[in-house]
Amino acid sequence: MFTNLSQGPSSKAARGMTLIEVIVALPIVLVALGMFLQMLTAGIGVRATSGETWAVSCAAQDVLERMRNTPFRELFRQYNADPMDDVGGAATGPGNVFAVGNMEPIDSDDDGFVGEVILPFANVGTQLAPIWHVREDHANEELGTPRDLNADSLVDAFDHSNNYSILPVLVRVRWQGRWGPRTFTLSTVLSEER
Ligand SMILES: [Ca+2]
Numbered sequence: 001m002f003t004n005l006s007q008g009p010s011s012k013a014a015r016g017m018t019l020i021e022v023i024v025a026l027p028i029v030l031v032a033l034g035m036f037l038q039m040l041t042a043g044i045g046v047r048a049t050s051g052e053t054w055a056v057s058c059a060a061q062d063v064l065e066r067m068r069n070t071p072f073r074e075l076f077r078q079y080n081a082d083p084m085d086d087v088g089g090a091a092t093g094p095g096n097v098f099a100v101g102n103m104e105p106i107d108s109d110d111d112g113f114v115g116e117v118i119l120p121f122a123n124v125g126t127q128l129a130p131i132w133h134v135r136e137d138h139a140n141e142e143l144g145t146p147r148d149l150n151a152d153s154l155v156d157a158f159d160h161s162n163n164y165s166i167l168p169v170l171v172r173v174r175w176q177g178r179w180g181p182r183t184f185t186l187s188t189v190l191s192e193e194r
């Protein structure tokens with residue numbers, strides 16, 4: 001003879017306990033699920049951030065590579081902020097700013113481009129009528145200037161756009177990242193002996 005235990009009072013108690021267990025476990029499960037979703041979201045965020053950095057790094061290195069492939073004497077005219085003196089005619093040069101895909105510039109960015117090429121160039125004219133010079137006395141700690149740029153062992157306040165022999169350069173990208181403003185910078189010194 002077999003007894004159907006499922007119909008007994010102990011089975012009802014077991015079912016009751018199971019229900020209580022579920023009620024007790026539910027918040028724990030929900031918390032665990034929340035943590036899992038948080039980790040999943042963070043993981044996606046990390047991947048997106050890494051993707052941004054990779055794209056920006058490639059773009060900055062590409063700009064530096066193009067500068068290395070530009071005739072050294074033409075770097076000043078091609079990468080200053082004056083489109084009128086570009087070697088191939090007005091506004092044919094790359095200029096001092098560049099875009100990276102559809103990345104958004106940070107709010108305080110005046111020119112609307114995320115990328116910027118920074119060289120020891122100074123505007124000795126006005127905003128409306130700029131006159132760009134290569135200046136040894138251009139003060140920029142990141143560029144390492146003031147610095148002798150024409151190898152005469154002197155640092156002066158003259159225009160060296162026709163006789164510079166080295167050009168320190170920063171290629172900087174500032175963009176509105178997934179988690180806020182971000183900056184990536186490459187720096188090097190370009191010289192005639194490349
Ligand atoms: Ca130019």
Ligand SMILES: [Ca+2]
Nearest residue numbers: 148149150154
């Ligand atoms: Ca000098």
